[in-house]
Structure formats: C-alpha cells, structure tokens
Amino acid sequence: MHYDYGVGQPLTQGPVFDQIQLFKSGGHSRFHTSAFFFYCGESSRAVPSLLIALFLQIHTVTMASTQKCAVKGSCAPEAVPKGKIRIYSMRFCPYAQRTRLVLHAKGIEHETINIHLRSKPDWYLEKNPLGAVPALETPCGHVVYESAITCEYLDELYPEKKLYPTDPFAKAQQKMLLEEYSKVIPLFYKIPMTKNEGQDVSALEAELKEKLSNLNKVLANKKTKFFGGDSVSMIDYLMWPWFERAEAWELKHCLDATPLLNNWILQMKEDPTVKALILSSDIHKAFFSSYMGGNPNYDYGL
Numbered sequence: 001m002h003y004d005y006g007v008g009q010p011l012t013q014g015p016v017f018d019q020i021q022l023f024k025s026g027g028h029s030r031f032h033t034s035a036f037f038f039y040c041g042e043s044s045r046a047v048p049s050l051l052i053a054l055f056l057q058i059h060t061v062t063m064a065s066t067q068k069c070a071v072k073g074s075c076a077p078e079a080v081p082k083g084k085i086r087i088y089s090m091r092f093c094p095y096a097q098r099t100r101l102v103l104h105a106k107g108i109e110h111e112t113i114n115i116h117l118r119s120k121p122d123w124y125l126e127k128n129p130l131g132a133v134p135a136l137e138t139p140c141g142h143v144v145y146e147s148a149i150t151c152e153y154l155d156e157l158y159p160e161k162k163l164y165p166t167d168p169f170a171k172a173q174q175k176m177l178l179e180e181y182s183k184v185i186p187l188f189y190k191i192p193m194t195k196n197e198g199q200d201v202s203a204l205e206a207e208l209k210e211k212l213s214n215l216n217k218v219l220a221n222k223k224t225k226f227f228g229g230d231s232v233s234m235i236d237y238l239m240w241p242w243f244e245r246a247e248a249w250e251l252k253h254c255l256d257a258t259p260l261l262n263n264w265i266l267q268m269k270e271d272p273t274v275k276a277l278i279l280s281s282d283i284h285k286a287f288f289s290s291y292m293g294g295n296p297n298y299d300y301g302l
C-alpha cells in the first residue's frame, strides 16, 4: 500500500502553496503511511485514511502558516482558492503593509505569499512585471499591483465596510492628500541612507520637518483626530506604515513640533487593525539594519 504524498522541501525553496502541491509526490510518504498502518492495523482501511487526511490537514495548515519568502527557482503557486484573495507581500515592506491593513480592517479572508525581493521567482515577475510588492491575485487570476491601487481595489471588491468615503469630494480630498504624502515618503528613506553614507542630513531633516508640519496643519484645519474625520479611514492606513517605523529609522525628532500628528500616531496605535499588525521598533530596527547593510533579511525572526 502506498499513499502518494510527501512533506515538501526546504521552506526557502518555494512558497507555501508550492509545497502543499508537493504533497502529491515523493518525500517521506512511505514512512508516514506505514506508521499509520502499524498503528491502526491493515484490516481497517477507513481509520488510516482518516488519520492520513488529518495528518495532511494539520501539515497543510502548518505549511500554510509559514511566512518564509519564495525565492527564484521555486515553483509557481496554484490558483487562488475560491472565496479567497492572495497577497504577495514582504513582511517588512511598508507599501505591502498598506494592503495588509486594508485586508485586516475589512476582514477579508486571504492568503499571503512573501516574496524574496533580492531573488524574485520568475513566476512572480510574470504576474507583476514591476517586480515589487504588494500585489493581489484573485481566484480568476486577476493581478493588481501598486499599493494605493490594491487598497482601492479591495475597497470596491469588498464593499461591505468601506474605508474610502462614499462622498466623491471627501474621497477626492483623501486622494489629494495621498498625492501630497507620496512626496514625503522618499525623505523617510533618504535621511537614514544619507546618514549611513556618513553625510550630513540636516537639510533633509529640515525638509521632512516642514512636510510633517504641513500634515499637522491638515489636522488642525480639519479639527479631526484622523485625516479623514473622527474615525480611521483609508488615508490613515495609507499613511501609517512609515510613522510606525519613525523611531526605528531614527526620525522621531522630526516630529517634535507636530503635536496633532503625534496625537494621530497615538490614536492609530489604538486602532485594532494597526495593533494586530504592528511590529516593535526593535524588530523594524533589526530588519532595517540588515537592509542598510546591503543584505536584507526578509525572513528575520522566523
């Protein structure tokens, strides 16, 4: 009697779903099968089958919960199961965090495949020619990338709990602010990178302080706790990931003169979705130093 399933290959060889696929062949199947039969006896066919199914189930869940990156040379994942959506991500990517925040806030059932961004699988480049994360994939094979676009797509595809306002002007206002904020993001990176090269960053810091003070003014003019009103909405999630990293990236002092923005940060830290996904500054620091050192450890902590 031989059941044709295996237990996969080293995790770095492919994403979860490739490995689940690998149950179909090879591996240690004989050992596990004979162990089940030894335990149950050849006479009963139903019990060992049930146990094997249970084993596969447990093993599948274990494998599915791995977050290790898919690398070049790994097999392409199977189609996205019906009723789910898949995000291609990287655990420390602030852009991907936007999409993950939206998935969580809206309670969307999803699966995650993390991509090794220095060793991208060819199949990923076929799905997203830009090669960046995040990207979403649906059961019918639609692929959507660019973080802000993925977030809006999710908001429309799952309209139950809207994160963008339904009022067209209010939505346009959030998108205009997003445009403005997109010009702030490069500074978050430029300052630590320039510092890492041993160069003076005072001018860059002054620029960031001015931009953050403009964001503070937005909150002052709106007289609301959040950027879209008195509760968290899409624009807050789109802006949050870089503020989560401010301490780890040694940028906190740039927020010294922005009390309303600091209050926003405190309020955001109380949001259940932010709380569920937040990483400590120590973890961000550890990943960031590996990134700055030229060898990002995408699987840090796993």
Ligand SMILES: N[C@@H](CCC(=O)N[C@@H](CS)C(=O)NCC(=O)O)C(=O)O
Pocket (backbone or CB within 6 Å): 090, 092, 093, 094, 095, 096, 117, 130, 131, 132, 133, 134, 145, 146, 147, 148
């Ligand atoms: N404009 C993109 C930027 C995404 C991005 O830069 N992601 C980074 C990781 S944080 C990435 O995938 N870098 C690898 C690459 O671009 O090749 C978005 O908003 O989604």
